[in-house]
Amino acid sequence: KAKEHGRNTYQFYTAEMNDAALRKRELENSLHQALREQEFTLHYQPIWNIHTGALEAVEALIRWQHPVHGLISPSDFIPVAEEVGLISKIGAWVMEEACWFGASLHQYCDTPPKISVNVSSRQIQRLDVAELAESVLQMTGMSGERLIVEITESILIADEQKTHQQLERLRDMGIDIAIDDFGTGYSSLSYLKKYPISRLKIDRSFVSDLAQDAEDRALVNGIISLASSLSLKVIAEGVETREQVELIREMGCHSIQGFYFDQPLEGSALVALLEKQPVPDVNPVN
Numbered sequence: 001k002a003k004e005h006g007r008n009t010y011q012f013y014t015a016e017m018n019d020a021a022l023r024k025r026e027l028e029n030s031l032h033q034a035l036r037e038q039e040f041t042l043h044y045q046p047i048w049n050i051h052t053g054a055l056e057a058v059e060a061l062i063r064w065q066h067p068v069h070g071l072i073s074p075s076d077f078i079p080v081a082e083e084v085g086l087i088s089k090i091g092a093w094v095m096e097e098a099c100w101f102g103a104s105l106h107q108y109c110d111t112p113p114k115i116s117v118n119v120s121s122r123q124i125q126r127l128d129v130a131e132l133a134e135s136v137l138q139m140t141g142m143s144g145e146r147l148i149v150e151i152t153e154s155i156l157i158a159d160e161q162k163t164h165q166q167l168e169r170l171r172d173m174g175i176d177i178a179i180d181d182f183g184t185g186y187s188s189l190s191y192l193k194k195y196p197i198s199r200l201k202i203d204r205s206f207v208s209d210l211a212q213d214a215e216d217r218a219l220v221n222g223i224i225s226l227a228s229s230l231s232l233k234v235i236a237e238g239v240e241t242r243e244q245v246e247l248i249r250e251m252g253c254h255s256i257q258g259f260y261f262d263q264p265l266e267g268s269a270l271v272a273l274l275e276k277q278p279v280p281d282v283n284p285v286n
């Protein structure tokens with residue numbers, strides 16, 4: 001009886017492992033297809049200057065319009081793309097698409113927003129992102145001063161010569177480097193002075209309970225004063241309420257991004273917003 005049970009258990013796990021492996025193979029195949037068939041698209045989420053109300057930048061966020069499963073979020077396929085080695089191809093597509101879009105915005109206003117592009121750690125390890133940026137800027141006519149590259153702390157902790165060189169080259173092209181999800185990664189901050197970083201994006205997890213949680217307020221205050229003494233810009237991510245806007249402004253954050261102002265928008269909706277020359281309600285209510 002026990003033996004039988006054991007065998008069943010064994011078979012159960014085997015079946016499940018095959019299933020997971022199979023699903024991954026399927027996903028890998030459909031990611032290849034997505035690249036071929038142009039099933040990816042970028043949405044753009046506004047980042048507002050909290051003091052002037054100017055549209056400072058937009059963050060490019062990838063979406064996958066799957067023919068069967070519909071819209072798939074990046075959290076569901078970027079990790080797989082990294083694992084199966086497709087992140088470089090997808091990342092190259094993102095960079096190019098975002099820069100074509102960014103360059104096109106001159107048609108609609110005099111000082112178009114910067115374009116902020118997420119670059120995964122694996123992408124920096126596997127591919128020369130500086131070389132990619134250089135050729136894409138040249139091809140699209142986009143200026144490096146209008147490009148921001150968002151990276152996460154993990155790549156800086158690894159502290160590889162190759163990363164350092166790539167970031168220096170990006171900086172030399174006028175590209176700003178932002179640390180995404182700042183505060184969630186590592187406790188060592190020495191990399192902030194070692195690398196050419198110019199922006200910190202405070203992770204949403206510190207912003208969401210800001211009004212209720214004194215510890216979160218202390219952390220955000222700490223990040224802002226650290227940033228200010230290093231002359232870094234601070235962007236608050238994931239701002240959803242009026243109360244958070246007020247707190248973040250009082251604390252001295254520079255820019256703000258979140259559902260309170262906008263969801264990530266399709267390119268056409270972002271253009272419509274530019275044409276309206278919007279000034280969102282970032283000023284204190286009097």
Ligand code: C2E
Binds near residue numbers: 075078238258260
């Ligand atoms: P991220 O770079 O930190 O992007 C911010 C995420 O927070 C986006 O999710 C955005 O839609 C969401 N968000 C913005 N404001 C709010 C808010 O007020 N409340 C809440 N709850 N969420 C908000 P999204 O688009 O699903 O992207 C998830 C992650 O996937 C990104 O996090 C980024 O790490 C990754 N990702 C997205 N696009 C790309 C890409 O083109 N390349 C790479 N390598 N990664 C990407």
Ligand code: MG
Binds near residue numbers: 150180
């Ligand atoms: Mg980001």
Ligand code: MG
Binds near residue numbers: 180181201203204237
């Ligand atoms: Mg983030």
Ligand code: MG
Binds near residue numbers: 180
């Ligand atoms: Mg994130």
